[in-house]
Amino acid sequence: MTSSPLDNLADQTAELLATIAELATIDQLREAEPQLTGKRSLLSTLQKTLGVLAPEDRKDAGARLQEARRVVESALDGRRAVLADEARADALAGDRLDLGDVVVANVVWPASVGHPSLVAITQRELEDVFVAMGFRVSEGPEVESDWYNFEALNIPPAHPARGMWDTFYVDLGEPETVVLRTHTSPTQIHLMEEAVANHSLPIHAVMPGRCYRRDTPDARHLATFHQIEGLVVDRGISFADLAGVIETFTRAYFGPDIESRLRPGYFPFTEPSAEFEVTCTICRGEGCRTCSQTGWIELGGCGVLDPAVLDAVGIDGDEWSGFAFGFGIDRCAQMRHQIADMRALIENDSRFLAEFS
Numbered sequence: 401m402t403s404s405p406l407d408n409l410a411d412q413t414a415e416l417l418a419t420i421a422e423l424a425t426i427d428q429l430r431e432a433e434p435q436l437t438g439k440r441s442l443l444s445t446l447q448k449t450l451g452v453l454a455p456e457d458r459k460d461a462g463a464r465l466q467e468a469r470r471v472v473e474s475a476l477d478g479r480r481a482v483l484a485d486e487a488r489a490d491a492l493a494g495d496r497l498d499l500g501d502v503v504v505a506n507v508v509w510p511a512s513v514g515h516p517s518l519v520a521i522t523q524r525e526l527e528d529v530f531v532a533m534g535f536r537v538s539e540g541p542e543v544e545s546d547w548y549n550f551e552a553l554n555i556p557p558a559h560p561a562r563g564m565w566d567t568f569y570v571d572l573g574e575p576e577t578v579v580l581r582t583h584t585s586p587t588q589i590h591l592m593e594e595a596v597a598n599h600s601l602p603i604h605a606v607m608p609g610r611c612y613r614r615d616t617p618d619a620r621h622l623a624t625f626h627q628i629e630g631l632v633v634d635r636g637i638s639f640a641d642l643a644g645v646i647e648t649f650t651r652a653y654f655g656p657d658i659e660s661r662l663r664p665g666y667f668p669f670t671e672p673s674a675e676f677e678v679t680c681t682i683c684r685g686e687g688c689r690t691c692s693q694t695g696w697i698e699l700g701g702c703g704v705l706d707p708a709v710l711d712a713v714g715i716d717g718d719e720w721s722g723f724a725f726g727f728g729i730d731r732c733a734q735m736r737h738q739i740a741d742m743r744a745l746i747e748n749d750s751r752f753l754a755e756f757s
């Protein structure tokens with residue numbers, strides 16, 4: 401048997417594959433490529449020698465050589481893909497920021513992982529004060545029907561008192577029948593209905609939650625704000641009980657330095673009604689922009705339950721009476737912490753937020 405230039409092809413191919421497997425970087429691969437498959441490569445040199453073969457052997461040898469080239473080229477492609485992936489991973493690892501070392505506005509992250517907002521903290525503190533006074537805590541829905549938000553509270557459709565609340569309507573059912581609650585007072589109605597259904601009167605409860613009004617935010621108002629509602633339904637309740645609760649609450653929450661007062665007011669669901677005010681803590685009563693130069697800040701309203709409200713939920717007004725109140729939680733936070741402009745509560749300025757962490 402005559403010798404052929406392809407006698408060692410299997411070994412030579414194996415060597416080429418071993419060389420390819422050892423290429424460690426894309427640059428090395430690029431450099432080695434001409435020697436592996438280029439014009440001066442072993443495979444190309446062998447190709448040229450095929451001419452010496454007898455014509456009957458040439459076809460078979462050509463096919464073997466082509467197959468060897470295919471194997472080598474595909475090994476080279478495979479290695480290229482692996483090296484490219486590695487290079488990409490290295491580049492990403494190099495670009496990665498070690499957030500443990502990043503310092504933003506003198507706060508080292510992740511040293512600070514966030515904390516409850518001042519409003520959430522205030523709500524918890526207010527709940528604690530009232531729970532200590534014997535109230536339980538209950539919550540109601542933020543989307544209400546017109547009946548709960550207005551009608552059951554003795555505010556019939558088209559009553560002028562509706563103007564007291566600039567209302568957001570929800571596009572649901574008949575126009576203007578579903579609202580984002582404008583106050584937490586509708587939760588009173590839910591509680592009274594429940595108590596009637598379960599024969600569980602009396603009621604002593606506070607109801608915190610978010611409310612919405614079509615108001616332009618200013619130093620004392622937000623369009624999304626929070627109230628804590630109070631409700632007592634029991635036997636023999638009078639305005640004196642209400643005044644006592646408000647006095648106790650003010651002392652407990654604001655301490656002895658802050659003065660409070662009740663001024664005659666009007667709410668459709670209470671009679672008599674009052675407005676609950678505290679000395680403006682920004683100016684200590686001198687008069688400033690926050691309190692519109694009055695020296696007082698209104699925290700909310702209160703009063704003795706109007707018999708029409710008891711009627712609406714089916715409570716016998718001859719046996720039961722009660723009082724209610726509703727205070728702004730954001731206003732309580734504002735006065736307790738002397739925040740001149742309430743909009744600070746929603747501006748997410750990290751320097752402000754960090755003061756209450």
Ligand code: DAH
Nearest residue numbers: 583670701702703724725726
């Ligand atoms: N809901 C009233 C408001 O947001 C505040 C209020 C007044 C609540 C008198 C009461 C109340 O429970 O008795 O303007």
